[in-house]
Amino acid sequence: MSLSRKDKPLYLQIKNILKDRILHGVYPLGENIPSEPQLEQEFSVSKITVRGAIQELVQEGYLERGSGKGTKVIRNKAASKLSKWKHFTEILVEEGHQIQKKWLRAEAIRTEADTELHELFGEQCFKLERVYYLDDKPYIYYTHYLSMVLGKLKLSDLNARSLYELLEEHNISLDRLRDEFSVAAPPPEAEEILQLSGKGMPLLKRSRYSYDEHGKITEFSVGYYNTELQNYIVNYDV
Template sequence: MSITRKKGPLYLQVKKIIKDRILHGVYPLGTNIPSEPLLEKEFQVSKMTIRSAMQELAQEGYVEKKSGVGTIVLRNTSFSKLSKGKRFTEILVEEGHKIEKKVLGAALADIEEGTELRRLFGARCRKIERLYFLDGEPFIHYIHFFSEAVWLDEAAGLPDMQSLYDLIEESRIELESFRDRFTVGFASAETGKLLGVPEGAPLLKRLRYSFDVEGNAVEHSVGFYNTELQHYLVNYDA
């Protein structure tokens, strides 16, 4: 995988990629992270860069290096204050599933007048379309809309596994509240093709809104879930 100094310190980029893999079940709980030589070869970086990345992950409690054994995954959930935005995938990973994401497109989009998006974001917004896979099967078709305050290089795109809430954090935006709505949606021709279901098939439709500390809309996401593959899970704490 190619990384570049233009995106900041190399060891932090490596750390972020490995952390994403842990959080999405690519490196399951209790298993070994690939060896330093393999990571050096994959990322085309020095041994010191890999060691610095692994030290940070160890300090955050994700991994532990054991002599003669290797580096083991100790934790696969996030302590981020935005973790509520990631909780569903974390539950699936805790149950032993593997989550993968594929970016289908990223662009700066003009918004039609009189629409909900126009009310939320004004004349333009950033748009990212992604497909989630559960254990290799297409599971969720997501379309994300962000305010222009969220930084994104549309030409370069973003890594498939990157959390969009990390993207918000990197833009120095502090989220204060979330709002979710659930309803029944019906697969469009595009969504049906992506999820492998007939056009018009009923799907769980999730609409998420995220707001900053001043009450401004930062994100609006529309997701279509193939619940025949996996039920949507909600945990309520006592």
């Protein structure tokens, strides 16, 4: 995997990639991550760089080093400032599934007058598309919309980090989320990416509004879930 030499330090980029794999079940709880030589080869970096990334994850409580036994995953849950409830993907990972995500496109678009996007972001916004795979099968298709305050945004900017990490790097904080659920037929591009069995098949649709601490919209996203593969799950502790 190639890393950006113009971005944050290489060890932090690798740390974020490894952390993402832990949180999405690529490296399961209780099992070892690849060895340092394997990671050096994958990322084409030095031993010092790999060790720096691993040390960060050890300090954050995700990994544990064992003398002669490799480096084990001991935690696969992210701390959330927004909610004490578990994320949907965390629940799936705990149940033994593997989640992978892939960014598809990133572009600036002009919004049409009298539309929700125009009301939220004005004349222009960024449009980002990605797909989540559940056990190697396309499961969720997301479209994210962001304000132009991020400046120029390319797909390569997202390869080694999550969307919310990118927002944090631009000092854009999230204070409140609002989710709306409905059932709707997905757009043609979503049907194709999700490999649906029939056109016009209604799917679970989630619309998310993310606000900063001042109540200003930060991000708006729409996700379509192929619940034929997996139901949407919410666990509540009482």
